[in-house]
Amino acid sequence: MIGFEYVKARDVSDAVRRIASDPNAKFIAGGTNLIDLMKENVAQPRRLIDITGLPLSEIEDTGAGGLRVGALLPNSDLAYDARISKRYPLLSSAILAGASAQLRNMASTGGNLLQRTRCLYFYDTTTACNKREPGTGCGAREGFNRMNAILGWSEKCIAVHPSDMCVALAALKAVVHVTGPNGNRAIPFAAFHRLPDDAPEIDSTLAADEIVVAVELPAQGFARNYSYLKIRDRLSYAFALVSVAVGLELDGGAIKQARIALGGVAHKPWRIPEAETMLKGKEPDRKAFGATADALLAGAAGFAHNSFKIELARRAIIRALEQAAAGTPQSQSVKVIL
Ligand SMILES: Cc1cc2nc3c(=O)[nH]c(=O)nc-3n(C[C@H](O)[C@H](O)[C@H](O)COP(=O)(O)OP(=O)(O)OC[C@H]3O[C@@H](n4cnc5c(N)ncnc54)[C@H](O)[C@@H]3O)c2cc1C
Ligand code: SF4
Numbered sequence: 001m002i003g004f005e006y007v008k009a010r011d012v013s014d015a016v017r018r019i020a021s022d023p024n025a026k027f028i029a030g031g032t033n034l035i036d037l038m039k040e041n042v043a044q045p046r047r048l049i050d051i052t053g054l055p056l057s058e059i060e061d062t063g064a065g066g067l068r069v070g071a072l073l074p075n076s077d078l079a080y081d082a083r084i085s086k087r088y089p090l091l092s093s094a095i096l097a098g099a100s101a102q103l104r105n106m107a108s109t110g111g112n113l114l115q116r117t118r119c120l121y122f123y124d125t126t127t128a129c130n131k132r133e134p135g136t137g138c139g140a141r142e143g144f145n146r147m148n149a150i151l152g153w154s155e156k157c158i159a160v161h162p163s164d165m166c167v168a169l170a171a172l173k174a175v176v177h178v179t180g181p182n183g184n185r186a187i188p189f190a191a192f193h194r195l196p197d198d199a200p201e202i203d204s205t206l207a208a209d210e211i212v213v214a215v216e217l218p219a220q221g222f223a224r225n226y227s228y229l230k231i232r233d234r235l236s237y238a239f240a241l242v243s244v245a246v247g248l249e250l251d252g253g254a255i256k257q258a259r260i261a262l263g264g265v266a267h268k269p270w271r272i273p274e275a276e277t278m279l280k281g282k283e284p285d286r287k288a289f290g291a292t293a294d295a296l297l298a299g300a301a302g303f304a305h306n307s308f309k310i311e312l313a314r315r316a317i318i319r320a321l322e323q324a325a326a327g328t329p330q331s332q333s334v335k336v337i338l
Contacts, residue, residue, distance in 0.1 A: 004038075005047040009054060012179055012213060018049050020181045020209035027051050027211060029072060029108035032099075033115040041125050042116075042132055056110075056213055059083060065219030068177070071110030071212045075165065076101065078109060088221040090247055093228040093331035094168035100237050110212035113166060113176065113192065114204065117159035117267075118239050120144060130156045131200040146305040147239065150313070151297070152266040157200030158303065161193055161268050162239045168228060170261035170269035171245040174217055180210035193268030200267070222247025222259065227323035229316050229330040230263070240264035242313045244320035248284070255279045255288075260296060260321070265313055272296050284325035286318060293317040 009015035019025055026045035028034055029052060037043035056070035059081055067087070069078060078084055079095040095104065121127045121139030128137035140148050140158055148158040166189075174189045193204050206212065225248040232238040243263035249256045258279040262270040275295035282288040293314045300310045323330050 002038075002041070002044050004045055006050065007047065008050040008052075012054055012056070012211065015049055015051050015054060015211050016179055016181060016209065018047075019211065022047055023208065025049055029111040030074070030106035032103050032107050033111060037116065037123075040123050042123060051211070062216060067217045069109055069215045069217065071214055072108050075099075075104040075107040075109070075112060078165075079104065087223055088168075088172065088217055089223055089329070090171060090221070090226040090228055090245055091165070091168045091217070093226075093329060094164045094230075094243075094245060097228060097230040097243070097331050098164035109165075109215055112163055113169075113212060113215070114206070115163055116203065118162045119148060119159040122159065131159060131196070134199075134201050141303065144305055145303040147241065147264075148303060148306055149266050150300045150302045150306060150309045151262075151270055152195045152268070154196045154198065154200065156198060157196035157267070159196065159200065159267055160264055161203075161266070162264075163269075164228070164230060164240065164243060164263060166193070167240075167243050167245045167261045167263035167269045169215065169217075170271050171247050171259040172217055172221065173259070174215050176206075176212060177214040177216060178206055178210045179213050180207055184213075185210070186216070189269075190271060196267045203267075220247075220249070220257075222249065222324075225250055225324045225327055227320045227329040227331070229320040229323065231312060231316055242309055242316050244313075244316045245269075246317075246320045246324040248279075248321070248324045250284065250325070253283060255282050255284055255325075258292075258321075260292065260317065262296065262313060262317070265300075265309060270296070272298075284321070286322070289318045289321040290314075292321070 024046040028048045056072040058070045060068045079092045085092040121129045127139035149160050176187045176192045230240050230243040240263045245261045247259040258276045
C-alpha cells in the first residue's frame with residue numbers, strides 16, 4: 001500500500017473545504033470498498049478525509065411525507081429502522097440481500113452509492129482497464145465477462161454497478177442531496193450514476209469537490225406490493241448476476257403505477273420509465289409483464305460469458321412483478337414489532 005495522510009473532518013464545511021483544496025484526497029466512511037481498492041493499488045489517494053464524525057446519521061421526516069436518510073447511516077441501521085422496514089420494505093429487502101451482516105454494519109449510505117464496480121479486471125492492475133487507467137483498453141470485453149453488462153455498455157467499458165441498495169433507490173425515485181463549494185444540490189437518482197460512454201472512469205455526476213449528505217425517499221414506498229429478487233451464484237455474500245426491484249400500486253384489479261429497476265446488468269441501476277407506463281391500467285398478468293420485460297431489455301447484448309443474463313433478466317422481471325402483484329415478495333424484509 002502506498003503511504004497516505006489521514007485527517008478527520010470537523011464538520012461538513014470542513015470536509016468540503018478539504019476535498020476542494022486537494023484533488024488527490026478521498027473521503028472515507030465505512031472504508032469497506034475504499035480500503036480494499038487501496039490495498040489492491042487500484043485507488044491511491046494521498047490523503048484520506050475521515051467523515052465518520054459528521055452528524056449525518058439521522059433519519060428525518062421531510063415534511064412532504066417522505067424520509068431523509070443521512071449519508072453516514074450504516075446500511076444495517078437503515079434496513080432495520082422501523083420506519084424504513086414498514087414504509088419502504090423494498091429498500092430494507094435490497095440492503096439485506098447485499099454483502100454480509102458485518103459489512104452492512106460498517107457500510108454507509110453514501111459509500112454504498114459510490115462503491116466501485118466489481119469487474120475482475122478493474123481489480124487486477126496487471127490487466128488493461130479504461131476505468132482504472134483511461135486509454136489502456138478493456139480486459140473484460142475479450143476476457144471472462146460473466147458478471148458484466150448486457151445493457152448501456154460502451155466500446156470503452158462493460159462494467160456493472162454492484163449495489164443492491166441503489167436498485168431499490170432507483171425504483172423508489174430517491175433524490176441524492178449533496179453539498180459543495182457552490183452550495184447544495186439535489187440530484188434525482190436516475191441522474192446520479194452514469195453510463196460509461198467515453199469516460200468510464202467517472203461513475204457518477206457527483207463533482208470531485210462535493211460530498212453526499214443525504215438521500216431523500218419520496219412518500220410513495222410501495223409497501224404493499226413490492227419485491228426485490230436477486231439472482232446470484234451463491235445464496236449469500238455474492239453480487240447480483242441480475243436483480244430486480246419492483247414497486248406496484250394497484251387499484252382494484254388494475255395497475256395504477258409501476259416502478260421497475262434492474263441491477264447487475266448495466267453501469268447504473270437500469271430503469272426505462274416508458275416500460276413502467278406500459279403497465280398503467282393493465283391487469284397484473286404474465287402477458288403484460290412479458291411485454292414490459294421485453295421493453296426493459298430492448299437492445300440488450302451480451303458477450304462470450306454473459307449472454308445468458310438476457311433471458312435470466314427477462315424471467316426475473318416477470319417473476320418479481322408477479323411476486324409484487326400477489327403481495328408475496330421474494331425477500332422478506334424485517335418484521336416490524338411496534
Ligand atoms: C466482500 C464484499 C461483499 C459485498 N457484497 C455486496 C453486495 O452483495 N451488494 C452490495 O450492494 N454491496 C456489497 N458490497 C459493497 C458494500 O456495500 C460497499 O463496500 C459499501 O456500501 C461501501 O460503503 P462504505 O461506507 O464502506 O464506503 P467507503 O469504502 O468508505 O467509500 C466508498 C467510496 O465512497 C466515497 N464516499 C463515501 N461516503 C461518501 C460521501 N458521504 N460523500 C462522497 N463520497 C463518499 C469514498 O470516497 C469512496 O470513494 C460488498 C463489499 C465487500 C467487501
Ligand atoms: S469493463 Fe470497465 S471496469 Fe472492466 S475491464 Fe473493461 S473498462 Fe475496466
